[in-house]
Amino acid sequence: MIEMAQYLIVVLVTIGIVMVTVLLHVAYLTYFERKILGWMQDRMGPMEVGYHGLLQPIADGLKLFFKEDIVPAQANKVIFTLAPILVLVPALIGFAVIPFGRDTIQIFGLTFRPYVTDINIGILYILAFASIGAYGVLLGGWASNNKYSLLGGLRSAAQVISYELSLGLSIVGVLLLAGSLSLVKITEAQGGGMFHWFIIPQFVAFVIYLISAIAETNRLPFDLPEAESELVAGFFTEYSGMRFAFFFLAEYANMILVSCIATILFLGGWHAPFEALSFIPPILWFVGKVYLFLFFYIWIRGTLPRLRYDQLMMFGWKVMIPLALANILVTSVVLYFVKG
Amino acid sequence: MKRSRSLIEKILMLEIVRAMWVVFRHLFVKGVTFQYPHVKRALPDTHRGALALLRYDDGVERCVGCDLCEAACPSRCIKVVSEQVPDQPLVRWAPEFYIDMTKCVFCGFCVEACPVNALAMTKLYEYSTENKRDLYFDKKKLYEIGETYFADAKAYLVAHRQEQADETAIQYRYKFPFSVLTEKKEPSA
Numbered sequence: 001m002i003e004m005a006q007y008l009i010v011v012l013v014t015i016g017i018v019m020v021t022v023l024l025h026v027a028y029l030t031y032f033e034r035k036i037l038g039w040m041q042d043r044m045g046p047m048e049v050g051y052h053g054l055l056q057p058i059a060d061g062l063k064l065f066f067k068e069d070i071v072p073a074q075a076n077k078v079i080f081t082l083a084p085i086l087v088l089v090p091a092l093i094g095f096a097v098i099p100f101g102r103d104t105i106q107i108f109g110l111t112f113r114p115y116v117t118d119i120n121i122g123i124l125y126i127l128a129f130a131s132i133g134a135y136g137v138l139l140g141g142w143a144s145n146n147k148y149s150l151l152g153g154l155r156s157a158a159q160v161i162s163y164e165l166s167l168g169l170s171i172v173g174v175l176l177l178a179g180s181l182s183l184v185k186i187t188e189a190q191g192g193g194m195f196h197w198f199i200i201p202q203f204v205a206f207v208i209y210l211i212s213a214i215a216e217t218n219r220l221p222f223d224l225p226e227a228e229s230e231l232v233a234g235f236f237t238e239y240s241g242m243r244f245a246f247f248f249l250a251e252y253a254n255m256i257l258v259s260c261i262a263t264i265l266f267l268g269g270w271h272a273p274f275e276a277l278s279f280i281p282p283i284l285w286f287v288g289k290v291y292l293f294l295f296f297y298i299w300i301r302g303t304l305p306r307l308r309y310d311q312l313m314m315f316g317w318k319v320m321i322p323l324a325l326a327n328i329l330v331t332s333v334v335l336y337f338v339k340g
Numbered sequence: 341m342k343r344s345r346s347l348i349e350k351i352l353m354l355e356i357v358r359a360m361w362v363v364f365r366h367l368f369v370k371g372v373t374f375q376y377p378h379v380k381r382a383l384p385d386t387h388r389g390a391l392a393l394l395r396y397d398d399g400v401e402r403c404v405g406c407d408l409c410e411a412a413c414p415s416r417c418i419k420v421v422s423e424q425v426p427d428q429p430l431v432r433w434a435p436e437f438y439i440d441m442t443k444c445v446f447c448g449f450c451v452e453a454c455p456v457n458a459l460a461m462t463k464l465y466e467y468s469t470e471n472k473r474d475l476y477f478d479k480k481k482l483y484e485i486g487e488t489y490f491a492d493a494k495a496y497l498v499a500h501r502q503e504q505a506d507e508t509a510i511q512y513r514y515k516f517p518f519s520v521l522t523e524k525k526e527p528s529a
Contacts, residue, residue: 036367039366040364040366042370042372043372044373299360299364303356303360
């Protein structure tokens with residue numbers, strides 16, 4: 001009984017810490033993005049709220065919280081309400097299996113691990129939940145009873161389905177090398193310096209993963225579901241207040257999630273690039289690598305214009321998927337002869 | 341001119357990489373933003389801001405109520421009520437003077453038209469208000485602006501070659517410059 005209670009306490013506290021940290025990072029990712037984008041465009045970004053705009057995310061959150069919650073008269077109210085939750089929950093639930101660090105911490109005789117759980121099909125679990133997020137977008141677009149929302153939702157569904165294939169296929173090469181679906185085991189397989197990271201044998205897969213992940217999270221240059229110049233705001237045209245904030249949070253949480261996965265699969269997770277640098281805590285290495293990816297996303301956003309819809313589909317089906325399949329083929333053949 | 345791209349360039353996405361490098365360099369370019377309420381631009385003397393009415397150094401109103409500014413105004417935002425100064429025949433003044441700043445187009449024609457340089461433009465541009473009627477400037481308000489921004493107004497007149505120095509300004513007080521008066525006197529003398 002006591003063991004059970006201890007287990008529950010540990011799990012709940014870990015979940016709480018992970019959730020709060022992730023949500024804080026999500027909030028400050030918006031600030032990070034606006035600042036970096038501003039600097040890239042020779043502007044300053046937010047400067048007014050707090051020192052150099054540091055309190056801007058909090059001000060934005062408060063503003064959204066106090067906004068009126070409008071449901072269109074012709075909308076399907078149940079699904080309209082359900083959709084933002086259906087988008088946000090899968091985005092946050094994926095963090096349950098992300099290993100943020102290596103060392104366990106002992107407090108009051110309880111052992112805390114730097115991840116919520118380590119299930120042996122971790123990566124499959126994340127992929128499964130990521131696909132559920134597409135339902136939220138699609139249903140939200142449909143339930144709004146607005147042509148722009150519907151078009152945005154349809155585009156989103158088509159885009160997510162096509163790019164999920166190449167995303168999943170690009171991961172397979174890594175799984176073959178690591179021999180496990182558990183994210184902890186994949187990270188441990190890359191120990192011993194940056195030359196053991198999977199980015200070197202799986203560079204093609206890494207590039208495919210990066211591009212597909214941008215498409216998967218509906219970020220520029222693949223933000224067709226919310227293309228402002230064509231679809232007003234895409235699937236969340238009719239959403240306001242906290243419901244809109246949910247979509248917004250989900251988008252940034254997804255960004256962090258795919259960056260975490262990229263870090264674990266290709267950049268060796270919490271491992272330091274050189275043994276000499278391993279005095280820096282593993283968790284800092286992890287966060288640093290994640291922010292490297294986030295910076296890359298913002299960088300891409302600052303550089304590239306939006307793709308046309310047919311270009312997006314052609315690129316997904318005719319370039320990415322054949323490349324990913326070829327990568328799996330080459331990896332398997334090489335592995336067969338090397339490890340045989 | 342169509343540049344054909346080689347296959348290697350396409351595969352490595354060189355165009356995108358080059359574009360990303362350009363964007364990355366701009367990360368370190370200083371922003372061009374003026375943090376407006378905190379930092380203000382230095383305005384040139386010729387800046388056409390809010391209009392002001394001026395007085396001579398001894399406090400006498402320059403305006404002689406000639407209505408020329410009203411006639412010159414293309415947006416018809418000026419209204420002058422002019423009458424004779426009692427006890428002083430041939431001398432006029434303007435007991436009421438209105439400028440509707442909601443209509444003003446800041447062309448500066450009224451300042452050019454004014455024979456005594458009573459009107460001038462200042463560097464004041466922050467006079468926004470919650471009540472639109474506050475933008476209907478009356479004589480009191482215009483003289484207030486003239487007193488507060490006297491240096492700006494002077495600089496405006498000098499920069500636009502309306503009034504070269506203070507001495508010439510005094511001459512206009514008597515409706516004619518000294519040179520004209522002396523020329524008139526000479527034949528009779």
